[in-house]
Amino acid sequence: GQNIDQPTEMTATEGAIVQINCTYQTSGFNGLFWYQQHAGEAPTFLSYNVLDGLEEKGRFSSFLSRSKGYSYLLLKELQMKDSASYLCAVRDGNFNKFYFGSGTKLNVKP
Amino acid sequence: GAVVSQHPSRVICKSGTSVKIECRSLDFQATTMFWYRQFPKKSLMLMATSNEGSKATYEQGVEKDKFLINHASLTLSTLTVTSAHPEDSSFYICSARPIETSGRKIEQFFGPGTRLTVL
Numbered sequence: 001g002q003n004i005d006q007p008t009e010m011t012a013t014e015g016a017i018v019q020i021n022c023t024y025q026t027s028g029f030n031g032l033f034w035y036q037q038h039a040g041e042a043p044t045f046l047s048y049n050v051l052d053g054l055e056e057k058g059r060f061s062s063f064l065s066r067s068k069g070y071s072y073l074l075l076k077e078l079q080m081k082d083s084a085s086y087l088c089a090v091r092d093g094n095f096n097k098f099y100f101g102s103g104t105k106l107n108v109k110p
Numbered sequence: 111g112a113v114v115s116q117h118p119s120r121v122i123c124k125s126g127t128s129v130k131i132e133c134r135s136l137d138f139q140a141t142t143m144f145w146y147r148q149f150p151k152k153s154l155m156l157m158a159t160s161n162e163g164s165k166a167t168y169e170q171g172v173e174k175d176k177f178l179i180n181h182a183s184l185t186l187s188t189l190t191v192t193s194a195h196p197e198d199s200s201f202y203i204c205s206a207r208p209i210e211t212s213g214r215k216i217e218q219f220f221g222p223g224t225r226l227t228v229l
């Protein structure tokens with residue numbers, strides 16, 4: 001089976017840095033994705049890791065450790081518009097299916 | 111960027127009726143499309159994988175006779191919720207995976223979702 005864990009909710013201050021963790025145990029692995037989802041909208045792609053290490057993309061960075069089954073999404077210089085749910089998704093190695101964690105709701109306060 | 115559309119965006123129907131939801135990739139071809147269901151304040155649950163030209167693959171616990179999937183072409187997949195009941199009310203989201211090209215990372219692009227309410 002697939003097991004992907006994320007914290008349910010986090011709160012951070014505008015301008016600060018926040019790290020959202022994701023741990024996974026899956027039967028196969030072919031990449032880890034992070035998506036942002038605002039309420040009532042479809043998820044939008046943020047980042048992708050398939051090899052260990054850090055991928056940086058503007059204010060967003062994502063890290064992966066395959067041996068530990070661990071990833072995090074780092075958001076810098078937080079803005080109010082970053083308030084959203086952040087979904088961690090693992091792509092299955094065999095069938096290229098995506099399995100999602102329960103999502104982390106981030107609240108950015110002034 | 112790649113665009114995926116869904117139609118309708120919202121639908122309200124009576125219990126016992128069937129509802130069809132379309133998922134289209136507008137500017138790319140997709141041999142594989144995925145259908146997800148999302149309950150309020152919950153994450154996406156993969157329902158099935160739709161493959162062009164072959165039968166859909168359903169996840170454990172998803173009734174294939176209840177949720178009929180047809181992948182008619184490289185740009186269109188449909189999900190039909192048959193004999194809908196109030197417990198089928200949910201947010202249904204599709205995604206499409208572009209045909210792989212050399213050097214391109216494999217990702218999926220999501221449609222905007224369809225809000226189904228069954229009375």
